[in-house]
Amino acid sequence: MGVEVCDPRWLTAVPGAELVVALDEVAVHAAEGHRVTVLIDLVPDNVAMLRGLATEAVGEGARKVRVRPHGVDRVDLVYAAVELGRVAEDDAVEVQFDVTSAALLRADPSAFVRADPLVVLEDGTVVPICAGLAEYxxxxxxxxxxxxxxxDPEPVRDLCRVALTRALADTGPLVSWYEHLTRTAAEMRGGC
Known part of the structure; x- marks a missing residue:
């Protein structure tokens, strides 16, 4: 099971975990010798800057670029996917784009009903899958x-099943899976 940490102090508690930080923290942690993944929140205002942000992160020492979309439309998701492909090729860096194809959701829905990876937030709270699922x-x-x-990971799997049903109703070619999860969790929490 993969584990991501958002603060390097948790690396000793979880050997082999991935350190995931914001762009402005990359240089500091890379200089300390950590293998750093930069997390870029993709929002409508920075879609056009994505390639530059990713290239800057690599220049600062990031060994992996991860992009998490929030409120980005389908056209911008496709544009971002193309740009990230270029970044991976040009900068020879690992890229993780937190989207999936609608076709894959339909072809293998059981792959999305899971409770991993685990994420260790800055305060040491451990949540499944991604930040934004604190209630789990x-x-x-x-x-x-x-x-x-x-x-008991079953409530997380239940959340995944509900989010999967909603994501399958999305008609675009790419689906922001983590965004579906966090939005569904918030709606389920709000409906109580």
Missing amino acids: ALGRLGSLDELLEEW
Whole structure:
């Protein structure tokens, strides 16, 4: 099971975890010798700047570029996918674009009903899949093994099933899966 941490102090508690930071933090953590993944929030206002932001992150020492869309329309998702393909090729860097194809959702829906990776937030709270799912938190990091022993991932899988149904109704070629998850979680929480 993959684990992402948002603060380097948790790297010792979770050996092998991926350090995911914002663009303005890349240089500091890369200089400390960490393998850094930059997380770029893609919003309508920065779609045209995406390639430049990714190139800047690589220049600062990021070994991986991850892009998480928020409120971006279908055309901009396709544009971003093309630009990230160019970044991966030009900069020889690993790229993770937090979208999936609608065709893959339909072809293998069970692949999206899961409770991983785990994300360790800055305060040590461990959540499944992505930030924004705090109500599904395993708890605060002390011992990851103990948290996993006590955790029931089934509510997260239930959330995934509801989000999957909604995502399948999306008619675009690309689907922002994590955005569907967090939006669905917020709507389910608001409906209580």
